[in-house]
Amino acid sequence: MSEGKSNTLLPVKNRLESFWLSERDPVLQNARTTPELPRNADVVIVGSGLTGAMIAYHLYNDAAKVGKRINVVMLEADEVCSGATARNGGHCKPIPFIGYRAEAAKHGKKVANDLLTFEAAALKQYADLVQKEDINCDMHVTRAFDVCFKQSDAASAKQDYQARKAAFPRDVAGQDIRTIDDPKELELLTGVKGGCYGASYPAGHLWPYKLATSLIHIAIGKGLNLQTHTPVLSMKKSETHSGQWEVATPRGSITASQIIVASNAYTSGFLPEFKDLIFPVRGTACSITPAPSHSYGAHPGPVKYTYGFRHGPGEVDYMIPRQGRGRVPGLGDRSIILGGAKGCFLGELSQWYDNKQDNEYMPGAKEYFEGFMKKYFVGWNGNEHGNVDKVWSGILGYSADLLPYVGEVPDKPGVFVCAGFTGHGMPRIPGCTAAISSLVTSRIKNGFITSTAQKAFEDALPQPYWLTQERYTSKVNLIKAAMGQGDNTKGALQNSDEAVLAGRVARAKL
Numbered sequence: 039m040s041e042g043k044s045n046t047l048l049p050v051k052n053r054l055e056s057f058w059l060s061e062r063d064p065v066l067q068n069a070r071t072t073p074e075l076p077r078n079a080d081v082v083i084v085g086s087g088l089t090g091a092m093i094a095y096h097l098y099n100d101a102a103k104v105g106k107r108i109n110v111v112m113l114e115a116d117e118v119c120s121g122a123t124a125r126n127g128g129h130c131k132p133i134p135f136i137g138y139r140a141e142a143a144k145h146g147k148k149v150a151n152d153l154l155t156f157e158a159a160a161l162k163q164y165a166d167l168v169q170k171e172d173i174n175c176d177m178h179v180t181r182a183f184d185v186c187f188k189q190s191d192a193a194s195a196k197q198d199y200q201a202r203k204a205a206f207p208r209d210v211a212g213q214d215i216r217t218i219d220d221p222k223e224l225e226l227l228t229g230v231k232g233g234c235y236g237a238s239y240p241a242g243h244l245w246p247y248k249l250a251t252s253l254i255h256i257a258i259g260k261g262l263n264l265q266t267h268t269p270v271l272s273m274k275k276s277e278t279h280s281g282q283w284e285v286a287t288p289r290g291s292i293t294a295s296q297i298i299v300a301s302n303a304y305t306s307g308f309l310p311e312f313k314d315l316i317f318p319v320r321g322t323a324c325s326i327t328p329a330p331s332h333s334y335g336a337h338p339g340p341v342k343y344t345y346g347f348r349h350g351p352g353e354v355d356y357m358i359p360r361q362g363r364g365r366v367p368g369l370g371d372r373s374i375i376l377g378g379a380k381g382c383f384l385g386e387l388s389q390w391y392d393n394k395q396d397n398e399y400m401p402g403a404k405e406y407f408e409g410f411m412k413k414y415f416v417g418w419n420g421n422e423h424g425n426v427d428k429v430w431s432g433i434l435g436y437s438a439d440l441l442p443y444v445g446e447v448p449d450k451p452g453v454f455v456c457a458g459f460t461g462h463g464m465p466r467i468p469g470c471t472a473a474i475s476s477l478v479t480s481r482i483k484n485g486f487i488t489s490t491a492q493k494a495f496e497d498a499l500p501q502p503y504w505l506t507q508e509r510y511t512s513k514v515n516l517i518k519a520a521m522g523q524g525d526n527t528k529g530a531l532q533n534s535d536e537a538v539l540a541g542r543v544a545r546a547k548l
């Protein structure tokens with residue numbers, strides 16, 4: 039069940055078809071493991087995107103390690119995995135230094151470094167997971183190139199790089215970052231015209247929908263009950279089962295001791311406390327067939343790297359070149375996925391901010407994407423539509439301070455949130471979901487979260503991600519200001535916040 043233009047924050051009907059949804063999972067798409075909604079569970083997971091899927095996967099593994107059999111139900115408002123995970127850029131790009139100085143000024147060097155090393159770890163976590171479970175999701179480990187087009191952005195990026203390198207030389211060396219100052223060399227290496235500074239580092243890309251649905255299949259094999267088309271409408275403390283939560287859906291209620299909220303942009307739809315914390319923000323992406331000039335055997339040949347095109351603060355396009363289909367690189371589909379186009383719509387607030395209409399196109403995005411490859415790629419000889427195939431929209435969950443909220447909700451024992459990825463979920467979700475799962479497993483095993491489990495959680499996650507009382511009750515909203523749309527904060531910005539939000543938004547996709 040989903041709805042059209044109403045005030046309820048649920049996924050809308052008739053959403054645009056993304057490239058990734060062109061191969062839906064016929065078994066899971068509309069699955070209900072049991073025809074009736076179960077009346078109770080140990081854990082209810084709300085949402086079946088990559089976050090929900092990874093949490094389900096980790097939970098069954100963690101529970102088995104402590105010898106617990108668990109009963110987990112996953113509730114999904116629409117088709118399985120039909121939100122941002124099915125509409126994104128497929129790009130796992132752990133950004134290794136942009137924003138470092140600002141975070142260091144606000145939180146200290148160690149925390150600033152933690153934020154970056156946390157993202158970097160995700161690449162190996164995906165690769166290990168895909169290999170261990172033999173998941174067919176077209177995972178490809180490669181290098182990303184960030185290309186700056188403005189001297190001011192280049193200067194700022196260089197300073198961030200130097201500052202982190204001076205403070206944490208081993209971490210920077212471990213991330214294998216290479217920088218290029220010479221525009222000619224940059225063009226030769228990347229095939230991109232007009233850049234003035236570039237940095238490359240390891241990154242990856244994959245088919246996010248296939249990864250998520252594969253993990254859900256594995257969890258179902260261990261006992262997960264998936265209920266699609268079952269939106270959570272509200273939740274409250276159970277009046278009949280002490281210490282439990284009752285989750286209401288149009289198909290009846292389900293009671294559980296632990297609820298894990300993995301509904302990203304839509305979280306405040308049933309948890310109103312998140313109304314000032316997580317906002318639906320609309321973004322767009324497209325798929326492109328390589329032009330003859332960028333196909334195998336041609337010159338310059340296939341696009342090799344993944345990219346971040348940095349046009350200005352907050353204005354970034356992102357791109358991956360798919361490397362074929364299945365387990366044999368080079369064979370089959372080689373679509374290029376390109377997202378961003380922010381310059382077309384950022385000035386018109388209602389087009390993106392607090393907007394959940396991914397059944398509609400973003401104005402100007404199609405034309406922008408159609409002109410993109412010819413404008414930026416040397417020798418591109420595509421057709422008059424820039425070889426663009428599909429264009430779609432998607433709803434990102436932007437958090438008020440531009441970082442995810444991860445942890446137990448301060449005034450709701452047993453309710454956990456893992457959401458607000460602010461357009462940069464891929465490098466964050468593996469670590470965040472593993473941390474949440476171990477916290478919940480401690481609660482399942484002991485009836486409470488042990489101090490050891492709490493410490494392990496805090497050690498595993500960068501401190502600015504923790505869902506603290508302070509963040510939970512904060513009224514500061516940095517989103518519009520971060521997008522260059524005036525100071526719309528409800529609270530006063532500290533001086534350093536301006537720089538912090540510039541760095542955080544440089545990592546976000548929209």
Ligand SMILES: Cc1cc2nc3c(=O)[nH]c(=O)nc-3n(C[C@H](O)[C@H](O)[C@H](O)COP(=O)(O)OP(=O)(O)OC[C@H]3O[C@@H](n4cnc5c(N)ncnc54)[C@H](O)[C@@H]3O)c2cc1C
Nearest residue numbers: 085087088089115121122123126127129270304432463464
């Ligand atoms: C256009 C676009 C491009 C992007 N590009 C990138 C990229 O290249 N790299 C990157 O790192 N990130 C990117 N992102 C962000 C990334 O997709 C997200 O961070 C990530 O997918 C979030 O996963 P999730 O599972 O938390 O949320 P989602 O995938 O949105 O899943 C949430 C699920 O919860 C369900 N739900 C919502 N409300 C309810 C309810 N009341 N009851 C039950 N279920 C509910 C939804 O239907 C949905 O299936 C992009 C996002 C978009 C939209």
